[in-house]
Amino acid sequence: MRDIVEQAMRGDREAFGVLVAQTSDRMYAIAARILRDTHLAEDALQSAFITGWHDLPTLRDPDRFEAWMRKLVVRACYSEARRRNVWAANVRVLPVEGPAAQDETISVGDRDALDRAFRRLTVEQRAVFVLHHHLGLPLVEIAETLGVPAGTARSRLHYATRTLRAAIEADAVPGVPAGRMA
Secondary structure, three states, rough: OOOHHHHHHOOOHHHHHHHHHHHHHHHHHHHHHHHHHHHHHHHHHHOOOHHHHHHHOOOOHHHHHHHHHHHHHHHHHHHHHHHOOOOOOOOOOOOOOOOOOOOOOHHHHHHHHHHHHHHHHHHHHHHHHHHHHHHHOHHHHHHHHHHHOOOHHHHHHHHHHHHHHHHHHHHHHHOOOOOOOO
């Protein structure tokens, strides 16, 4: 991969296209989990890759391309979240044929409760939570990716976890309408 990064750094568009093809699925997964909206995630991803193309000559270590892109994706997610700071309903169109495989691990109700709880987090908390639990990154690397001190990353993860637990527990209390905290 280093050779392709170095070619792209010299202005080779085809090499950059290869890099985009190799990393776009992982970067999209991060953006979609942080933003909780497919269209916003696509916009953030496009913005991150455009920034990446323009700033690629400034990359110091070609071996760290993916970590560098991850940082650009998270920053683009922050920008998209700020730009779309107004609340909007998130309606998903479900495919007529249904999912390819039955998800046996979590019920639809549990998934909805988790999604409602996740939406209560700030975008900064979601970013830390996704980088830690989805990618399995250590807090030190998360802090480096986000450009914040390690203590701030640890604090955001702590508050995100606490908020998620409280929201899920509130949804589980009988008599409390779904989506509202007691």
